Amino acid sequence: MSHHASVVPEWLHRYEEQWARADLIAGLTAAAVVIPKALAYATIAGLPVQVGLYTACLPMAIYAFIGSSRPLSVSTTTTLAILAANALGLIIANGDPRMLIVANATLTLLVGMMLVAAAVLRLGFVANFISEPVLVGFKAGVAIVIVVDQLPKLFGIHYPKGSFFHNIAAFVAGLPHASASTLALALFTLAALFALERFTPRAPAPLFVVAAAIIAVAVFKLRAHGVETVGAVPAGLPSWTKPDPLLALKLWPDALGIALMSFTESIAAARAFARNDEPAPDANRELLATGLANAGSAFFGAMVSGGGTSQTAVNRQAGARTQLAGLVTAALALAVMLMFSPLMALMPHATLAAVVVFYSVGLFSPEEFRAILKVRRTEFVWALVACAGVVLLGTLEGILVAIVVSLFALAHQVSNPPVYALKRIPGTNVFRRDSKRHPDDEAFPGLLLLRPEGRIFFANAQRVAEKIRPLVREANARIVVLDLSRVFDVEYTAIKMITEAEKRLSETGTTLWVAGLNPGVLAAVRRSPLGEALGEARMFYNLEYVVTRYQEMVAREDRDVSRR
Structure with missing residues (x-):
């Protein structure tokens, strides 16, 4: 790497003109998915909805200049939101909003510092403990989890989230109470996405679909028919928040788990969507980039962030060539903060859920499972274990199960030398x-x-x-x-x-x-x-x-x- 390449990111250095249109469209398309999802994930973590916007803007922009993966879309993810909810819920039981914002800043800064420390210690090799079959199983498991997670929004049903089987049972029990208009909107969204992808693959399908849904909500007064929308989003830039060192003492064990998860998810997504003609994602560089993205955005109200599998899938499928797509997404999040928050209020949950489902299903690849089975039965079993681990235990535990299974299998091979x-x-x-x-x-x-x-x-x-x-x-x-x-x-x-x-x-x-x-x-x-x-x-x-x-x-x- 030449000396100025360290200041100017590698992708900017070799940027080709014909990529610009693809990156612009991918950035806009990803924004149409990332921004609404970030709003939803902020509420999962029990944080104000605008925190999602800050998280879709700052970490994305910081990562674009430092990260090594071109398509990786860095904001928050379901897993990180759930882990953050656990961590913050333990500290701030009474839900005092000001304290919550401080605790969130502290948690995000801690996660960032841990990731940067791991990069300095060159701990990126940890990512190599995940074998290819395990990665295939992991992606399949994530696809199943995301789809099940979005089902209630597609049908307009409400139930407290629990384990996988609890969610399935609650969903089936809730079916009689489904909202017909919500389901119709969701199915219409899926059909439109499918048609657009099929016949005009270059078009930013989610963008059209979301725009159409917002217009439909406004014109046909769909809210009166039981279609739920995102609701009021405060406008304006985030304010400066100072982390609290005393809270850091309580939050560090959670931060460690979240840092591990953020890195594992990010590197898994970066590797899963890397193309052969691109520089391979460098694990230690990813640690540094996600670490600085967290640490840098912590002071501006963002929540914990990392590379998201489903949003990276959207970004790549929409044609992202470089990190410029991420900068476009970040710019759009900024524009929404400043100008479009009244429009965001009209965005229907069903449409967002449909977009998420449409792009997550592709993570489940029966062909890859078949290919593994043809070569080695045992590794096919690892893939299934990893998939089941993610679905039944959760993403973090699923990854740990998968790593343990890989290591056990390895130990078994090594423990019996001829x-x-x-x-x-x-x-x-x-x-x-x-x-x-x-x-x-x-x-x-x-x-x-x-x-x-x-x-x-x-x-x-x-x-x-x-x-x-x-x-x-x-x-x-x-x-x-x-x-x-x-x-x-x-x-x-x-x-x-x-x-x-x-x-x-x-x-x-x-x-x-x-x-x-x-x-x-x-x-x-x-x-x-x-x-x-x-x-x-x-x-x-x-x-x-x-x-x-x-x-x-x-x-x-x-x-x-x-x-x-």
Whole structure:
């Protein structure tokens, strides 16, 4: 990266003229989705509705200049809103509005500082713990959650939100009370979106649909027919809010969870929507960008923010090429604050819900599940677990379940390394696994060659020892050789195990040799008691040396016997 690129964002640097129209349309389209959703998410968090506007403006603009993902749309998300609601609800029970604003600023600043600290410590690698199948399952789960979340708004039903099954049951129970006009508007919106996408894919469909819905509400007086709208939105710019250090002491554990969630969601969305011809999202850069977006907007009344999967999907599908689309969205949020808040009041919830559903369904991809199933059954199971985790437990817990499942599967693979006895292919220096298929392979009486494979460490050292014992007992050998050429790493527990094996063998009159140590393993062994016990004489470069040395030793003994 050149020196001025650090000041001027990478995308601005290589900006191509023909992208401008696509970015403008995507930014406007995303705004048509992001702004209304941000208003809704602010109410989920128990905050005043205008907080949503501030969150759709500032974090989006800050991210555009620092972030590495071109389509990522950064405001708030369902998950972050729900987590913020938990955090703020615990602190401010009586709902004092002024205190709530201060607590929100404190929480948002804390989250930002934690993300920036993580970027400085280069903790972005945490994102690599999410494997591709897990990501596919995660996206599918998010799609299901978002759709179920929007159902009551599509049908004009009300019920307290709860677990997934609670919501489904409450929805079914509420169906008789559905508002016909609300449902009609929602279906009309979905049909219009589908038609526009199908026949005029370049047009900003949500923008037309939302505008049409606002006009319909005004002209046909739909509110009188039970269609609910967003309602009054205070106009004007946000005022300066000072975070409270005392509240920070109470809020930090929640902030940590929200920071983890914001980063995981952002990097998942950034990776999910990256195109092959774009720079890949850089995890540490994303930490820094989302951190500064939170910290910078905290003083101006914004709530916690991160990259949203569904709004990024809208932004990308509407044709976003660079972060300019995000700046357009932010500018529109600013315009709404200053001029259009009376219009926002007329925006129907049903139309917003329809837009969200329309763009979220695409996250669920049966083809990807099928592709995974064709390659590996186990990874298909991980994808399903990740999907179920998100749906049944919630996004944060779902991600954690998915990471734990991936790590467990990995641990299972690693905990059981193979160990086998070797023989030599006649007339060569190639040693291979002792097997009935190759009866002619040479063995050397009194010499047992053993080869463990993989990494030997605390989780599997015991298993390796258990596999070696019966092989040693059966062979009844004078010399046991551990060929470590396929072991790329040995840690303390493993070296200790080999040291104990050496002691036990020497008590029964058997000698242990080791061969094929790579430089790292050799250095570790030399520094340990095992190195002292073996001495250089019992460490060999490879199995050829071992066999040559053994044969010389046997020949020497035979000569000594015949001399006597």
